[in-house]
Amino acid sequence: MDSGASFLASPYKDLMKNFKTRNFGKVRLVDDEALEIAGMGDINLRTSIDTIWTLKDVIYIPRLKKMLISIDILDVQGYRVTFSDDQWKVVKGNLFVVHVWKKGTLYMVELPTKEVNSVSNDVGHSSTLWHQRLGHMSKKGMKILVSKGTIPELKDVQVSFYEPCVFGK
Structure with missing residues (x-):
């Protein structure tokens, strides 16, 4: 997470979909080192709350040490980013995307880097x-909706401990 970055960037080409190879120029880091931008693509990440987070137009910088997620770009792409009570939350519409606790002075996002092939299977x-x-509805409320057939895709309600919901209330 970088509040000063003006782009999404990753050293992980193997995670990128819709990859476009071409010379996009260079990016200069805070220590004045210039790194080559070798391409651009999209990355699907599985979050700690088991949803898929698709980062669009991520630039590929092979010599970068860590992935950079720009708060400004998330805002442009329609995400709501909040920092409060030592927590960082990313929301799109009514859906939580990522919820992270502060570690020391940093908000470290630890997302699994397993490849996600599809974001549409059985979601x-x-x-x-x-x-x-449903706006983080209670398990009881969801069971009532399922019993009335309001959510035909859902046959059984299995909502386990959901940290962002519990700590957000």
Whole structure:
């Protein structure tokens, strides 16, 4: 997470989809080192709350040490980013995307780097996803909706401990 970055950047080409190879120029780091931008693509990340977070137009910088996520670019792409009570939250619409606790003086985002091949497989049947879609409705409330057939895609409500919801209330 970088409040000073003006782009999304990654050294992980293997995670990128829709990759475009070409010389995009160079980027200069705070220590004045210039690194080559070797391409651009999208990255699908599985978050700690088991949703898929798609970062669009991520530049590929092979010599970069860590991934950079620009707060400004997230804002441009329609995400709401908040920092409060030693927590960092990213929300899009009514859905939590990422929730991170502060470690020392940094908000370190630790997302699994496993490749995600599809973001559309069976997501309509997830209790957690429906919990988010419904504004973090209680398990009891969701069971009532399921019993009335309001959510036909959901057959059973299995919402386990959901840290962003519990600590956000």
